[in-house]
Amino acid sequence: MGKGNDSGGRHCASDTEMSGIRMNLFRALVLMVGTLLCACSGPKPVLYPNAHLQSVGNETAEQDIEACKEAAETAGADEGSGKAGRVATSTGVGAGVGAASGAVGGAISGAAGQGSLIGAASGAVWGLLTGLFTAGSSQPSQAFTNYVNRCLQERGYEVTGWQ
Numbered sequence: 001m002g003k004g005n006d007s008g009g010r011h012c013a014s015d016t017e018m019s020g021i022r023m024n025l026f027r028a029l030v031l032m033v034g035t036l037l038c039a040c041s042g043p044k045p046v047l048y049p050n051a052h053l054q055s056v057g058n059e060t061a062e063q064d065i066e067a068c069k070e071a072a073e074t075a076g077a078d079e080g081s082g083k084a085g086r087v088a089t090s091t092g093v094g095a096g097v098g099a100a101s102g103a104v105g106g107a108i109s110g111a112a113g114q115g116s117l118i119g120a121a122s123g124a125v126w127g128l129l130t131g132l133f134t135a136g137s138s139q140p141s142q143a144f145t146n147y148v149n150r151c152l153q154e155r156g157y158e159v160t161g162w163q
Helices: 015-039 051-074 084-110 112-132 142-154
Strands: 046-047 159-163
Touching: 046 051, 046 142, 051 142, 084 112, 142 159
Parallel strands: none
Antiparallel strands: 046 159
């Protein structure tokens, strides 16, 4: 019986192997968070190219959009968690369920810690993918869009919709 085996002849992960598993899990989580942030950018107002927009330019218009969004939030119009919040929740639930089921499976085979790490990673991936494809519309709340629309209108813009 050598180092890394238990009395039943099964292989137990060494500290080096567990460190590698943790690093791979960390990398996977960082990749998922990056994907989540890129995939879930929220909708913004689409402006009609009227005389005001043409005179101020797109850069100023983008700054005005952000200023109106901030003003809406300050006034209490909640943009809402939208798709990003639902995907994050789904990812967290998946990781929790995966960790629990992985720990149970790992306990049966004698490696509960390793099983929970593998379960958490696979559960988080499942939750992320499920959330991305089933989260539905990512439109902000009506109060938020109405506030931003009016703010932009008062600045001379014409909002045609949100995308």
